[in-house]
Amino acid sequence: MEPLLLRNINVPDSHALATYKARGGYRSWERVLQAMKPEQLIEEVKASGLRGRGGAGFPTGMKWSFVPKDSPKPRYLVCNADESEPGTFKDRLLIEKDPHAVIEGTLIAAYAIQSHIAFIYIRGELVFGAAMLDRAVTEAIQAGYIGKNIAGSGYDLDVIVHRGAGAYICGEETALLSSLEGGRGWPKVKPPFPATHGLFGCPTVVNNVETLAALPWIIERGAPAYAALGTEKSKGSKLFSVSGHISRPGVYELEMGYPFKKFLEEDCGGVPNGRKLKGVIPGGGSMPVLRSEEIEKVNLDYESIQAAGSMLGSGGVIVMDDSTCMVRAAWNIARFYAHESCGQCSPCREGCHWMEKIFRRIEQGGGEPGDLDLILNISGNIMGNTICPFGDAAAMPAAAFIKKFRDEFEAHITEKRCTVTAQ
Amino acid sequence: MALEFSPETYKKFEETVSRYPKKEAAMLPVLYLAQEEFGCLSPEAINYVAQIMGQSPARVQGVVSFYTMFNTKPIGRHHIQVCRTLSCALGGAEKITSFIKKALGIETGQTTSDGRFTLSEVECLASCGTAPMMQINDEYYENLTEEKVTEILQKLK
Numbered sequence: 001m002e003p004l005l006l007r008n009i010n011v012p013d014s015h016a017l018a019t020y021k022a023r024g025g026y027r028s029w030e031r032v033l034q035a036m037k038p039e040q041l042i043e044e045v046k047a048s049g050l051r052g053r054g055g056a057g058f059p060t061g062m063k064w065s066f067v068p069k070d071s072p073k074p075r076y077l078v079c080n081a082d083e084s085e086p087g088t089f090k091d092r093l094l095i096e097k098d099p100h101a102v103i104e105g106t107l108i109a110a111y112a113i114q115s116h117i118a119f120i121y122i123r124g125e126l127v128f129g130a131a132m133l134d135r136a137v138t139e140a141i142q143a144g145y146i147g148k149n150i151a152g153s154g155y156d157l158d159v160i161v162h163r164g165a166g167a168y169i170c171g172e173e174t175a176l177l178s179s180l181e182g183g184r185g186w187p188k189v190k191p192p193f194p195a196t197h198g199l200f201g202c203p204t205v206v207n208n209v210e211t212l213a214a215l216p217w218i219i220e221r222g223a224p225a226y227a228a229l230g231t232e233k234s235k236g237s238k239l240f241s242v243s244g245h246i247s248r249p250g251v252y253e254l255e256m257g258y259p260f261k262k263f264l265e266e267d268c269g270g271v272p273n274g275r276k277l278k279g280v281i282p283g284g285g286s287m288p289v290l291r292s293e294e295i296e297k298v299n300l301d302y303e304s305i306q307a308a309g310s311m312l313g314s315g316g317v318i319v320m321d322d323s324t325c326m327v328r329a330a331w332n333i334a335r336f337y338a339h340e341s342c343g344q345c346s347p348c349r350e351g352c353h354w355m356e357k358i359f360r361r362i363e364q365g366g367g368e369p370g371d372l373d374l375i376l377n378i379s380g381n382i383m384g385n386t387i388c389p390f391g392d393a394a395a396m397p398a399a400a401f402i403k404k405f406r407d408e409f410e411a412h413i414t415e416k417r418c419t420v421t422a423q
Numbered sequence: 424m425a426l427e428f429s430p431e432t433y434k435k436f437e438e439t440v441s442r443y444p445k446k447e448a449a450m451l452p453v454l455y456l457a458q459e460e461f462g463c464l465s466p467e468a469i470n471y472v473a474q475i476m477g478q479s480p481a482r483v484q485g486v487v488s489f490y491t492m493f494n495t496k497p498i499g500r501h502h503i504q505v506c507r508t509l510s511c512a513l514g515g516a517e518k519i520t521s522f523i524k525k526a527l528g529i530e531t532g533q534t535t536s537d538g539r540f541t542l543s544e545v546e547c548l549a550s551c552g553t554a555p556m557m558q559i560n561d562e563y564y565e566n567l568t569e570e571k572v573t574e575i576l577q578k579l580k
Contacts (some may be wrong), residue, residue: 084546084547085547086546086547089549089550089551091549124451125549125558126549158442160442162452163452163455165491166492167489167490168546179451181447181448182445182448182450182451183447183485184485199444199448200444241552243513243514243554244509244554249552250552285508318509318510318513324513332508333509339546342489
């Protein structure tokens with residue numbers, strides 16, 4: 001397909017305003033200001049079928065429409081650039097190579113909900129990315145795209161690039177807002193949702209970088225052009241970050257519904273070194289792993305991956321070849337969640353560490369009969385019992401690794417060593 | 424000794440706070456300013472931030488302890504952070520970490536006696552397609568090999 005989200009990234013100086021403008025940048029923003037009412041804009045994005053690209057896949061236009069029109073409180077738009085999901089590095093590419101597309105999308109979304117302050121919450125480690133965004137915001141202010149009475153429209157908007165400080169949980173929208181309020185990044189119970197009770201109790205919309213970066217194209221070409229791409233329930237294009245045992249790792253843009261197997265074998269060059277594919281995590285570390293034979297008929301869209309028992313998530317594809325010890329992989333992911341649990345809900349705070357310890361002892365040859373069922377039991381007791389989806393994100397991959405590769409885990413326990421990796 | 428910002432940093436602090444809808448929202452950027460100015464967020468630094476932000480030291484301490492990028496103790500001039508999460512692990516991150524430990528004679532979490540390097544292992548840094556990788560202070564170093572690591576470490580004085 002003709003690249004939509006990645007259309008600028010290979011152009012020299014793609015980060016500069018002059019380059020972005022020469023390629024049609026900020027025309028959508030000008031058009032929105034001159035000719036579109038917020039309601040029209042919301043309807044347009046609804047009609048495009050765009051869904052949130054941060055992982056949850058919630059329809060973007062609908063999310064905006066939940067902001068009360070008659071609230072006397074200020075409204076806030078937040079661009080979620082806290083990209084931290086294991087295996088995901090697509091937002092970083094957009095931020096570093098096409099920051100103006102991210103900013104233009106942020107402006108459009110802010111206008112849709114009539115916000116006058118927009119935040120771009122970027123993970124603290126991305127120092128270079130934050131500098132690129134800061135520079136681009138300054139350029140956009142100087143060009144009159146951000147500020148007071150923008151282009152004579154009477155609309156005011158300020159954009160603040162806000163750095164996180166190292167906490168995976170802040171990618172979860174209510175945790176992000178707690179962090180932006182200056183506190184610990186603790187998720188909040190929903191409802192009430194941020195659309196009515198967000199930042200400092202005010203109506204707030206949090207949208208992912210990739211979601212926002214799609215908006216200028218949608219306004220430029222129209223909702224029907226976007227909706228013509230993809231499948232019935234998964235419209236448009238999506239970025240996939242591919243890593244692990246793969247010949248050509250990187251960020252790819254695909255029309256939704258692209259065959260998974262073809263993607264890995266042809267576009268990404270397949271598994272290198274004559275190895276065979278063993279398993280693949282399709283949507284970032286939070287999603288259940290799939291065995292190689294399970295992806296045969298899967299397409300890269302929300303519904304097809306869900307039908308196969310996993311989720312599209314962030315589109316972080318982690319490829320594992322037949323030299324991979326799945327006990328080690330499961331332990332690695334469990335360790336991530338044990339480290340990142342925010343500690344509010346007991347099932348997650350305790351359970352994540354228990355799962356990590358048990359996976360570790362199995363991996364180190366100290367596994368006991370019953371350990372696998374114990375992990376499944378802990379996982380089941382975390383699922384659905386926490387304030388935010390982090391608990392599910394820790395529980396699902398742990399259970400999936402065991403269910404999909406149980407023989408290997410059992411062999412590890414009985415033989416007290418790895419039977420897969422060549423020592 | 425009571426700490427305080429230099430006049431230049433204090434000016435930055437006031438500018439930062441003025442952009443936010445509420446003062447407390449500027450907590451993370453103000454903590455970054457303090458860490459930059461004082462080297463780490465010691466109890467004295469936390470007390471000072473609490474004072475200028477109009478918050479209790481306990482509240483500020485609670486924020487500091489939540490985030491991995493705030494250091495409460497001094498660290499080396501170059502903070503090496505090797506990513507250990509799955510994609511980097513599949514790409515050989517453990518070997519890189521072992522190599523650095525041997526080269527510097529320290530374990531994860533330790534600082535070299537000359538104060539030059541601190542070594543940490545961290546979770547996913549959104550650089551999975553260029554594994555294995557590490558971050559040293561503000562810079563990312565990707566597609567690491569032992570040779571590359573040697574070269575990088577030699578350049579950092």
